[in-house]
Structures are given as structure tokens and as C-alpha cells.
Amino acid sequence: MSEFHGNSSLDEAPPGFSFDNCHRNAMIEQVAAKSNSVLPTATKTGTTIVGMVYKDGVVLGADTRATGGTEVCDKNCEKIHYMADNIYCCGAGTAADTEKTTEMISSQLELLRMNTKSPSRVVTACTLLKRMLFRYQGHISAALVLGGCDVSGPHVYQIYPHGSTGKLPYTTMGSGSLAAMSVFETEWRDDMSESEAVELVKKSILAGIFNDLGSGSSCDTCVIRMDGTTEVTRGAVAPNPVAPLRAAINRSSKLNIGKGTTPVLSTTFTPARVTLADVTVTEMEQ
Amino acid sequence: MSRHYGQMQQYSSNNFHDGKSAETRNLKRGEVSSGTTIMAIPFDGGVVLGADGRTSTGTYVANRVSDKIVALHDRIWCCRSGSAADTQALTDYVKHYLSQLCVETGRLPLVKVAASLMRKLCYENKDNLMAGVIVGGWDPVENGSVYNIPLGGTMIKMPFAIGGSGSTYIYGLVDSKFKEGMNKEEAETFVKEAIAHAMARDGSSGGIIRTVVVTEDGNKRGYVSGNELPYGPAGW
DSSP states (O other): OOOOOOOTSSSSSOSSSSHHEEEEEHHHHHHHTTTTOOOOOOOEEEOOEEEEEEEEEEEEEEOEEEETTTTTEEOOOOOEEEEETTTTEEEEEEEEEEHHHHHHHHHHHHHHHHHSSOOOOOOHHHHHHHHHHHHTOOOOOOEEEEEEEEEEEEEEEHHHHOOOOOEOOOESSSTTTTHHHHHHHHHHTTTTTTTHHHHHHHHHHHHEEEHTTTTOOOOOEEETTTTTTTOOOOOOEEOOOOHHHHHTTOOOGOOOOOTTOOOOOOOOOOOOOOOOOOOOOOOOOO | OOTTTTOOSSSSSOOOSSSSOHHHHSSOOOOOOHHHHHHHHTTEEEEEEEEEOOOTTEEEEEEEOOOOOEEEEEEEEEEEEOOOOHHHHHHHHHHHHHHHHHHOOOSSHHHHHHHHHHHHHHHHTTTOOEEEEEEEEEETEEEEEEEOTTTTTOOEEEEEEEEGGGGGGGHHHHHHHOOOOOOHHHHHHHHHHHHHHHHHTTTOOOOEEEEEEEESSSSSEEEEEEOOOOTTTTOO
């Protein structure tokens, strides 16, 4: 009887930080310095992300700008990540770190749901995230706003790259967090209605978009309700449309290559030859 | 390391004075600090623990209502100061080991045992941690007791303990106002007053005051909001 190997992601993780790539990185930096070439910078999500609790659930919001140094790499990236049907997580910091960290914990949550046959709790996601981030001592640059609804109510957590967490009724993270927090501190109240909550979240993200250089483009929102429904809206507010800018660029008509420009000389059709493999059935010994 | 007359001895071996506390200098970039003022006093029948509510990243207040008093067990609590991530991880470990110990021994753990576990972790990992904690609680042997575990991992049982960056501003106050044999009400008032004074002077402490009163019968959480402080910066 062969051994059953349990899922390694739930087993003891290798202790400490893996320094395998540090030597390689040092070599690359040396070579780059000698040849005066410019190393690519990690794509960061400069970012404004927010989360707040309202009467019947949680509203999360995020901007959509991803930067690499001072250049905007992605004008419409997705910063609200799926963790579970009832839990979503906004991420600020290095884009790859937030993406992969949330994916990893999302799959751990799914396995746990299969093993326990019950829906995930927000505090579980928070603990899994903080344990992992603490193990890496802040080298994984992921600052997260985690929000969701579970059997014990609606919850919002803030998680820092070094592994500390805070549970709050409303929170903001990222470079635009100060701008967004100023809006929250002025207008947040206990027990807001859904429409008021969504309006407040949009307002705070817009504050980040217009007052912080690291945040921009448009605002995504995610509403998670206690009754189990979720609504993710990409581009809930889009004050910076790209289409009119593109349309204003005058391109030579020679660059518009229409259908039929390349002449078709001949067409042949050869059907693939598929042979059916030999099928034999042997009964198992009882 | 030479000692200059009038200068405070630093925890770190470099001697330059840049106006920052030992705690701020040793935080990594972007790390969240429970800047803090924490305090604990035993009284006849239990212990009062108190803390401010400010968690900061550099000059920004990340959480203005944070809870720095954590339950390690039914009647044993701990106040956290230093790096938020390090102290949260430490208290999770100690909670885990304590609960295992209780399953094995079948009885309530002693505050001394909880403090020793905390001290062991703090001392043996001192190179990688920045954590100053105060462990306080009630047990059937010692009644109320308080143990201070500052940065290096020393553990000292004290008649009362203060810690965190704001504690430096209230040493004079607590030394002059402390008296042996306080009852529960006196101890609570003393804690709130001392922390309020520290919050008035220390930039890394502020917001609200959280208290926990631990007795044989139970734990009572208290809260003083920012506009009801016994002492405010303008001397209200």
C-alpha cells in the first residue's frame, strides 16, 4: 500500500528566509554597475487601498495604477484579490508579492474548507497571512487590507509587510493612505447604509488618485455582504479615461492594415490522421 | 564604549546621539512600532494592566485605537511594546506553549511560568527581536504579580512596572506617587494618570488608554477615550 503524502503546503514550511537568490542578485548588480546598464525596478503598486465595515457587511476599494519607478506600467491593474467567496484582499507594495501571497493563502483556505467542511473565516486568512509574512521578516513587501464576512460578522484587517496586524472598523494602506484616511476620518460613521458606504469608499480612493503620485487611473470596489453575496465592480469610478487620449493621436493611414491586404495564393486542407489506440480491459484481482 | 557625564547609557554600542530613542533606531524601515507607554501594578487580589493606543510607522499613526494588552491565558495578560510584528508573534508563541502546558499539568499556570516562557523566547532570539513586554496576572500561589521583560530578555519581578518609549517621561511621577498596598481603585487611577502624563509628552504614545483588571473572579476590560483623559497635553 503506497504512502499517502499530505499536502506539503499545510506541512511545516522550511524555517527561515531562503537566501538562494541573494548571491545571484549581487552578481547581477555588479555586472550592471560595470556596464552602466539600468536594472529593471520591481513593479510596485504605489497605491491607495481602503476597507470599511458598514451595517450589513464590508466595502473594499482600490485604485488601479501600477508603477515601476516613475513610470506607470499598468493603467488598469487589479488590486482587489479573491481569497474566498466571502473574503477579498486589497494589496499594496510589490505587485508580484501581493499577488502571489494572496494566491497562496487563498489555496490554503480552500484546502481548509475541504478538510473542515465549513466556510472560511476572515481571522483565519489574517493569521495565515501574518504567519507567512513574519517568517520572511519584511522581505516580502505586501501591505494588505483584508475584508470579509463570516459567521461572526463583517471584519476588516490591516496587515503590514513585517507581519503585524490590526483589526479596525475602517483602514487605509499604500502611498495614498493619508489622503484616503483624511476622507474616512471626516465622514465615517457606525452603521452606514450600503450606498453611503460605497460612496465614501469611492470618495476616499479618488482623494488618493488625485493627491498621490503613486495612485491613479480609476477606482475598483468590492462589496461583501453578510447575506453571502459579493459584488466586485471594476472601474466603479473612471475619471481618467484613456480612449480620448488615444483617439487624439494622428497616425498615418499606412499603419492601418485592412483585411485582404495580403493576397492568398492557394488553400489546401489536409485532415489529421488519427489512429485509435488498442484498448484492452484486464479485470482487477479481488 | 566611553561614558560621558550626563549622557544616558544606550542599549546599542554606537554612541552617537541623534535624538531618537533606542527603540526607533533599531526598527527596520517600514516596520510598525508600538511606540507606547505600558504599565502594570499588582494589588491585593489581582493586577491592573494599562497601555496607550498608538501604533506608528515612522511619523504616521497606523492605528490610533490599538489593543496592546493581550491575554496569554485565563488570568495572565501581557502588555506589548517595541516592534508590533515581533510582539504579536511572541505572544502567539507563548499563548500556544502555555495552553499546551495547561493540558499537561491540568491546572492554571503561574504568572512566573508565563513570564519565564516569554523571557526564554526574548533572550534566546534577542538578535532578531525588538520587544519589551510586561507580564502580569493572578494565580493561586502569588495572587497578583508583575514581571518586567525589557529589550535584552531580562526578567524581573517588580512591585509595579512601566515600559515603552513613553515610560521614560513618567519615572519621576510613578516613583513619587507609588505606595505599597494599593487597592483596586487606587491602582486603576494610578495607572490611568501615569499613562495620561506619558501620552502628553511622548510623541509615540497617544490616543486612548486601555486597561485590564485581573482578579480571581475574572477580567474586566476598561477604556478611556481621548477626550476623557485624566491629564491632557494642555493640562485640562
